[in-house]
Amino acid sequence: MKRGTLYGVGLGPGAADLMTLRALDCLRKVDCIILPRKDEKSSSVSWNIAEESVGLIPGQERLFLSFPMSRDPKVTTRAWNVAVKEIRDRIFAGKSVAFISVGDPFIYSSFIYLYEHAQKSWPEIEIKVIPGVSSISAAPIAAGVPVADGRERIAIIPAVYNKDDLRTIIRMFDTIILMKASSVMPEIVEVIESEGLMDKSIYVASATMDKEQIVTDIRTIKGKRGMYFSMVVIAKKDHSGVLFGNGV
Amino acid sequence: MKRGTLYGVGLGPGAADLMTLRALDCLRKVDCIILPRKDEKSSSVSWNIAEESVGLIPGQERLFLSFPMSRDPKVTTRAWNVAVKEIRDRIFAGKSVAFISVGDPFIYSSFIYLYEHAQKSWPEIEIKVIPGVSSISAAPIAAGVPVADGRERIAIIPAVYNKDDLRTIIRMFDTIILMKASSVMPEIVEVIESEGLMDKSIYVASATMDKEQIVTDIRTIKGKRGMYFSMVVIAKKDHSGVLFGNGV
Numbered sequence: 001m002k003r004g005t006l007y008g009v010g011l012g013p014g015a016a017d018l019m020t021l022r023a024l025d026c027l028r029k030v031d032c033i034i035l036p037r038k039d040e041k042s043s044s045v046s047w048n049i050a051e052e053s054v055g056l057i058p059g060q061e062r063l064f065l066s067f068p069m070s071r072d073p074k075v076t077t078r079a080w081n082v083a084v085k086e087i088r089d090r091i092f093a094g095k096s097v098a099f100i101s102v103g104d105p106f107i108y109s110s111f112i113y114l115y116e117h118a119q120k121s122w123p124e125i126e127i128k129v130i131p132g133v134s135s136i137s138a139a140p141i142a143a144g145v146p147v148a149d150g151r152e153r154i155a156i157i158p159a160v161y162n163k164d165d166l167r168t169i170i171r172m173f174d175t176i177i178l179m180k181a182s183s184v185m186p187e188i189v190e191v192i193e194s195e196g197l198m199d200k201s202i203y204v205a206s207a208t209m210d211k212e213q214i215v216t217d218i219r220t221i222k223g224k225r226g227m228y229f230s231m232v233v234i235a236k237k238d239h240s241g242v243l244f245g246n247g248v
Numbered sequence: 249m250k251r252g253t254l255y256g257v258g259l260g261p262g263a264a265d266l267m268t269l270r271a272l273d274c275l276r277k278v279d280c281i282i283l284p285r286k287d288e289k290s291s292s293v294s295w296n297i298a299e300e301s302v303g304l305i306p307g308q309e310r311l312f313l314s315f316p317m318s319r320d321p322k323v324t325t326r327a328w329n330v331a332v333k334e335i336r337d338r339i340f341a342g343k344s345v346a347f348i349s350v351g352d353p354f355i356y357s358s359f360i361y362l363y364e365h366a367q368k369s370w371p372e373i374e375i376k377v378i379p380g381v382s383s384i385s386a387a388p389i390a391a392g393v394p395v396a397d398g399r400e401r402i403a404i405i406p407a408v409y410n411k412d413d414l415r416t417i418i419r420m421f422d423t424i425i426l427m428k429a430s431s432v433m434p435e436i437v438e439v440i441e442s443e444g445l446m447d448k449s450i451y452v453a454s455a456t457m458d459k460e461q462i463v464t465d466i467r468t469i470k471g472k473r474g475m476y477f478s479m480v481v482i483a484k485k486d487h488s489g490v491l492f493g494n495g496v
Contacts, residue, residue, distance in 0.1 A: 010381075010385070012268065012379075013379070015270070016269075017268065017269040017270040018268050018269070018270055018379065019268060019269055020260065020265065020266050020267060020268055020269075020381060021264075021266070021267055021269065021272065021301065022263070022265040022266055024269065025265065053269065104381070104385040104389075104395075105389075106385060106388050106389050106393075106394045106395045107385060107395045107396060107402075108396055108397065108398060112394040112397050113397070115394060116394070129389045131260075131261070131381045131385040131386045131389050131456075132381060132385065133258075133268060133352070133379045133381055133382075133385075134382070134384075134385055136382075136384070137258070137352040137354065137355060137379040137380065137381075137382055138379045140354050141353070141354050141377045141378075141379050145354075146354045146360040146364070147352075147354045147355045148355060148356055148404070148406075149360050149361070150356060150406060150428075153403070153404065153405045153406070153417075154355075154402075154403070154404040154405075155402070155403050155404075155421075156396070156401065156402040156403075156404070157402070158396075158398060158399060158400070158401070168420075169401075169420070172416075172417070172420075180398075208379075
């Protein structure tokens with residue numbers, strides 16, 4: 001029997017109209033959309049982004065799957081085993097299945113685990129990945145901070161580092177984007193302050209979503225934890241790549 | 249007189265359907281679209297991406313502006329002064345103007361110079377920036393290489409570094425994306441080889457465009473220069489952030 005295609009679909013950072021035309025087209029055509037959520041009591045953050053534009057498609061299945069946020073491998077393994085079985089059943093029955101991700105499916109997304117599993121375990125199936133606008137683009141725009149001009153270097157680091165490490169990276173790069181900053185915000189602010197970069201740092205949570213939050217003076221949140229989709233953008237802007245006249 | 253809005257519009261990496269819904273909507277509504285091109289004999293790479301989806305809008309102005317690729321500040325300054333004057337004239341006459349960028353307007357895009365100039369010189373005007381899918385997302389997807397899982401660090405560096413610097417960064421990060429790799433490809437390959445990462449590196453040019461080129465064995469291009477929109481993705485993938493069973 002012909003296998004279905006597995007799609008990893010990036011939805012963009014949160015605003016419904018920041019989906020791509022390709023993502024929307026895919027989600028309107030597939031047999032099944034997987035709606036990832038934290039647990040059975042939660043809604044799906046990613047489906048909340050897509051729902052308005054995708055609308056109701058007759059005959060399309062929308063399947064909630066739970067991915068608990070846990071550091072216990074037993075808990076995450078159990079959830080992934082369920083998810084993989086549900087997805088496999090449909091694909092091997094010839095159905096196309098889309099797994100939706102906030103942002104981009106290849107940047108800090110759970111889709112990566114599914115992709116790697118599918119490649120290894122189901123080599124005969126076709127996998128298509130549709131890129132999305134990442135919060136790496138969207139958060140700096142929300143904050144009004146250009147990420148990098150022609151000569152600048154960008155470091156993107158998730159909140160799993162020690163302070164010395166963070167200090168080294170901050171010194172080596174022009175723009176530093178600290179992802180998933182929520183739990184380590186106090187430590188991040190401490191390092192930023194000691195590096196003298198308080199005025200070059202902006203906190204952004206839930207960029208482009210309704211509950212977007214931007215803090216340009218991070219002194220005001222010193223000692224506080226951040227929200228779930230939160231990040232810090234440090235842009236030194238010590239130099240500029242092109243010079244042009246100011247005559248206009 | 250009411251001023252027009254200046255839009256910076258990210259078009260995504262190259263495929264027409266990787267534009268966002270918001271970008272398309274904006275480009276269909278503005279009074280003027282600026283079509284950047286290299287020189288008067290060239291077409292506009294970014295307009296080639298947008299044209300098909302935007303279509304013909306009655307009364308809309310499409311203005312070609314030349315931005316020569318030069319390291320001579322006299323040449324670039326002259327071009328920017330012309331561009332800034334043309335854009336200013338329209339915005340101060342109450343017209344909305346969109347400046348289109350391949351990828352994202354805040355990541356290695358010429359729009360950044362216009363944005364910074366506009367902020368400084370025309371503080372009274374409204375500027376809206378629409379993020380786009382960056383090649384930072386699109387190229388790894390084209391290459392089939394997930395960028396980073398939950399614990400990995402990403403370094404993004406344009407091709408302006410020395411070899412020792414590059415070596416240090418390669419050792420510190422899990423995924424390294426070398427942008428604008430064309431002219432320094434031989435040096436990049438040399439460093440990658442000496443770091444033992446030939447099998448973890450992929451060359452991607454013009455991701456998602458018709459002329460997309462992917463080289464998974466970079467030994468085959470040793471000593472050669474790259475194309476214009478080219479990059480190298482080095483993904484070490486030494487560890488994986490989640491473990492799950494292989495029973496399915």
